[in-house]
Each structure stands twice: as C-alpha cells, then as structure tokens.
Amino acid sequence: MTIDPTPRPSFSAPDPKAPSRSVAIVGGGITGLTCAFWLARQGVPVTVFEADDRVGGVIRSVSRDGYLAEFGPNSILETSPKIVALIRDAGLEGRRLYSSPEAENRYLVRGGRPISLPASPFKFFGTRLFSTGAKLRLLIEPFVRRAPADQEETVAAFVLRRLGREWLDYAINPMIAGIYAGDPTRLSVRHAFPRLHTVEQRYGSLILGQFLGARERRRRGEVSKQEARKVSFDQGLQVLTDALAAYLGPAVRCRTAVHGLTRTAAGWRVVARTGETEQTSEHAGVLLAVPAHRLADLAIEGASAPSLDRLREIHYPPVASVVLGFRRSEVVHPLDGFGMLIPAVEPFRILGTLFSSSLFPHRAPEGHVTLTSYVGGVRAPDLALRPEEELYSITVADLRQLLGVRGEPTFRHTVCYPRAIPQYEVGYGRYKDLMDNLERTAPGVFLAGHFRNGISLGDSIIAGHDVADRIAAWLPR
Ligand SMILES: Cc1cc2nc3c(=O)[nH]c(=O)nc-3n(C[C@H](O)[C@H](O)[C@H](O)COP(=O)(O)OP(=O)(O)OC[C@H]3O[C@@H](n4cnc5c(N)ncnc54)[C@H](O)[C@@H]3O)c2cc1C
Numbered sequence: 001m002t003i004d005p006t007p008r009p010s011f012s013a014p015d016p017k018a019p020s021r022s023v024a025i026v027g028g029g030i031t032g033l034t035c036a037f038w039l040a041r042q043g044v045p046v047t048v049f050e051a052d053d054r055v056g057g058v059i060r061s062v063s064r065d066g067y068l069a070e071f072g073p074n075s076i077l078e079t080s081p082k083i084v085a086l087i088r089d090a091g092l093e094g095r096r097l098y099s100s101p102e103a104e105n106r107y108l109v110r111g112g113r114p115i116s117l118p119a120s121p122f123k124f125f126g127t128r129l130f131s132t133g134a135k136l137r138l139l140i141e142p143f144v145r146r147a148p149a150d151q152e153e154t155v156a157a158f159v160l161r162r163l164g165r166e167w168l169d170y171a172i173n174p175m176i177a178g179i180y181a182g183d184p185t186r187l188s189v190r191h192a193f194p195r196l197h198t199v200e201q202r203y204g205s206l207i208l209g210q211f212l213g214a215r216e217r218r219r220r221g222e223v224s225k226q227e228a229r230k231v232s233f234d235q236g237l238q239v240l241t242d243a244l245a246a247y248l249g250p251a252v253r254c255r256t257a258v259h260g261l262t263r264t265a266a267g268w269r270v271v272a273r274t275g276e277t278e279q280t281s282e283h284a285g286v287l288l289a290v291p292a293h294r295l296a297d298l299a300i301e302g303a304s305a306p307s308l309d310r311l312r313e314i315h316y317p318p319v320a321s322v323v324l325g326f327r328r329s330e331v332v333h334p335l336d337g338f339g340m341l342i343p344a345v346e347p348f349r350i351l352g353t354l355f356s357s358s359l360f361p362h363r364a365p366e367g368h369v370t371l372t373s374y375v376g377g378v379r380a381p382d383l384a385l386r387p388e389e390e391l392y393s394i395t396v397a398d399l400r401q402l403l404g405v406r407g408e409p410t411f412r413h414t415v416c417y418p419r420a421i422p423q424y425e426v427g428y429g430r431y432k433d434l435m436d437n438l439e440r441t442a443p444g445v446f447l448a449g450h451f452r453n454g455i456s457l458g459d460s461i462i463a464g465h466d467v468a469d470r471i472a473a474w475l476p477r
Helices: 030-041 081-089 132-143 155-162 165-179 194-203 206-220 238-251 309-313 388-403 429-441 457-474
Strands: 023-026 046-049 061-064 067-070 096-098 105-110 113-116 230-233 257-263 268-274 277-283 285-288 299-301 319-327 337-341 350-354 368-376 411-417 445-447
Touching: 023 030, 023 268, 023 277, 030 046, 030 081, 030 238, 030 457, 046 238, 061 411, 067 319, 067 368, 067 411, 081 457, 105 165, 113 388, 132 165, 132 206, 155 165, 155 194, 165 337, 165 350, 194 206, 268 285, 285 457, 309 429, 319 388, 350 388, 368 388, 368 411, 388 411, 429 445, 445 457
Parallel strands: 023 046, 023 285, 105 337, 257 299, 285 445
Antiparallel strands: 061 067, 096 230, 105 113, 257 268, 268 277, 319 368, 319 411, 337 350, 350 368
16 A cells, blocks of 8 residues: 655645634654544544655665565554554554564573573573572562652663662663663663653562552553564555555645744644745644654744754664565574664674564565664664665674574665654653643644654554544544
C-alpha cells in the first residue's frame, strides 16, 4: 500500500467562515498520524501537514533483492491496548507479525563475546555474565534507602546507588545504548525512565516493585516492556503509517512545511509552504507533532505564548543504521535471539545489532540472514556521520569478531539520522514546563510526540491516541 503524496484539497479545506471543529496536525510521523486517524474516525475534520514527500517520519521500510530493511525503528512493543486497537482499527490484524518465540534470547557482550541473558531468576545465578558480587548485590537492593522525592539524578547515579558499578557497566549502559543511543551519566532517571523513579518512590525497591507493580499493570490492561510482544508487519513497519495515511486520504498534504501559527478570533491560522507557494488555512485547534528542533523554528503569534526557541537545546545525537545481509552458512553464531547489545567498556564501535531475520519472517531470502546494527549515538556521535563505506567497514569488522561473520555481505543498506533520538537529560523538566506553558497560554494548541511523551513507537502511539482524546474533549460540540 502506498500513498499518493500529491497535495490535493483537503476535506477540511481552508474555510475562514467555518473552522469551528477543524484540526491541523503538523507532522505526519506516527504521533501525528495516530492522532489524525482517531480524530477522523470521530468525524472531526483534520488536515495533516507533512514537510517531507512521504509520511511516516523516521519509520521507513525498503524491500530489495529479497531483503527487507528498516531505516529507523524495527518493532513496536505491544504494551498497551491502545496499540492493539490502532492495528485492529487500521485493518492490519492480518498483516501483523509477532516476533518469533525462538528469538527471545538477548545477548550482552562481555569479554569480547555475546553471552545470553538468563531467561529466569533460577538461571540468573548460574550466568557468567555477572560476577558473584554483582549477583549478591541484588539481595541488598531492597534495603537501599530511596532518594528524596524531589532529587533529580542521572540514571548512572541511580543505578550505582541501588545496584553498583557492574550493573551499570554491563546491564544499564548497553540497554541505554539500545533504547536511547544515550549515555546513563547524562540521562535523567525521572524523565527518561519515569517508571523506575516511581517504583523507587512507591515501593522503595526496584525488585519489590517488579512484583508488586505487575498487579497494577494487569489491572490497567498494560504489559511491561520486558514482557510485551514485539510487533511488525509483513512488509515492515511502514505498513502501519501507510495504512493510516491511506485512511486519511486527501487530508494528508505532503511537501507542505508549516512555519507559523497566528491566533485568530475563531482559532488558529496555519501558515505553510509547498515549494515557493505560501498557503494559509484556518483551524479550531492545532497539534504540533514535529521534532523539538523543528518546534523551535515555528513562529507562534498573537498569543501570550512563550517562545519555543529553547527547545533547540534538546540534545538529539546522530545515529546510523547499517543493515547487512549474509549467507547463513557464513555466520557462525546461531542468531537464536533478538540481538546483542554492547557495553561502552567493551572494545567495539557498534552500539548493538538486531538479528532482524530471526525476529520476523520475510527479512532475508532463503539461506540468508539480515543483521541491523547501530553506530553513533551519544557514545560516538562522530562515527555516525562517517561516509557510508566507512560505516559499513566499521560494522563488518565488529560483526566478524562478535558473530563469526566470514563472507562478504550479500545486501547493504545504510542510513544516518543526523538528529535521531531526543535525550531526556537531567534538567529536561524545564522543556516539559515550557510545553505545558505553551498549551496553557495558547488554547487550542497541543503538543505530542517523542520529545514529550517517551521516545518509543509505543509511547508515540499512546501519545497520539491520548492527545486525540484531549483535542476531541476541547473542541466545541
Ligand atoms: C534510528 C532509530 C531507531 C529507532 N528504533 C526504535 C524501535 O525499534 N522501537 C521503538 O519503539 N522506537 C524506535 N525509535 C524511536 C521511534 O521511532 C520514534 O520515537 C517515533 O517514530 C517518533 O515519532 P514522531 O511521530 O513523534 O516523530 P517523527 O517520526 O520524527 O515525525 C515527525 C514528522 O514531522 C515532520 N515535520 C518536521 N517539521 C515539519 C514542519 N515544519 N511541518 C510539517 N511537518 C514537519 C517530519 O518530516 C516527520 O515526518 C527509533 C528511532 C530512530 C531514529
């Protein structure tokens, strides 16, 4: 399924006399599309403005020579009924794929080798991944005093205090490279991992909270990120954003970048540009769902709204994704898992690798495998920006050592996101306060997306759903 990016008149075409329920969605990534979809299903006229010539934002899938490569994200964690509902209502249940049960192993690299993470508490005591000291350290975790509620700590300080150095270096550091491409000495535990902060405050222990919190999650119908099923589609994640755009039809305007909003008596005038042509349209409400550095570029006039200029400071490190195909016979490792993560203390340059063809079917031709590696992030930002040929050599060199890859790749696909993932660092609260302040002082303007509600795809889908509810409740009946 593909969408026609040609700008066409929207069913909420500019009508200065009747903007009473029309909503402008700025940004056609998963957040903006999810919100537009839910509003449109409730009969609210929407227009999606997307600067690029396609929707999807960082979600993009490409099929070539029997391989399927994802440009950015690879899977959605099905943590909430809102994600299940979106896939169902977009008519995609038949195309949804859950990751293979054989791909449950997760590998962490220690001593230059990938070692499987123990799957059960019983197996945990036998693993070579952690020393006896680190294992025993878990037993005293419930007795470590909680931090004062108003104290903002880095993730590193939090983990050192509760679990010690080995857990930081060999569990948390690689996990953060895998999720944020980030650095635990900079990320804020309160903003980057709000659940950890809440669990410590509520139960005084992460281990106790793990058990007691599960009951509450079940009551809400939610699943923890560790237990959630990983979802993709037969032709990759882009199937989802294409389906949402197809439902919205002419309400999606590609190649149309919004650069300003002006307050009017009835709502907001959206000023956008398609090529050299400037166009304005009137709307009752506006959702801003673009990256933070793009929000900072927007001119918002006529309200006592604060300037969003400071959002430019939010740190988005570059990340490159290197997708390689190999003959199965030329990779020694069994690839019997989700992938491997690499701690910064190990002498490698990639951040980690997904065993993509073990996770989902249709990722590689018969007798071949696909490996997706990430380079750069906060750990080594300059590496992500190296020329494609160098990225490829860096990745292949690490894969030879770690997975016993022998032959030359049969498939290559490299892409760099110069500003990939926002880092919720210590002090991120001042940006969230600014966003709250904007919504208060510019009634009818809403903000949602990876810069506010959590960085994962699941978070973005939930944010798109929730902001649609907020907008629908705010619109005049
Ligand atoms: C390399 C990489 C790998 C990732 N892997 C995973 C993963 O495996 N699992 C996971 O859960 N998450 C992953 N993520 C995170 C997740 O993909 C993102 O957080 C999520 O897709 C963000 O969606 P969004 O709609 O908020 O923003 P975006 O996808 O950034 O969409 C914003 C849209 O706004 C448009 N835009 C910008 N300026 C304007 C303007 N002025 N006017 C109109 N439109 C504009 C952009 O063109 C873009 O389409 C990954 C991210 C990256 C970069």
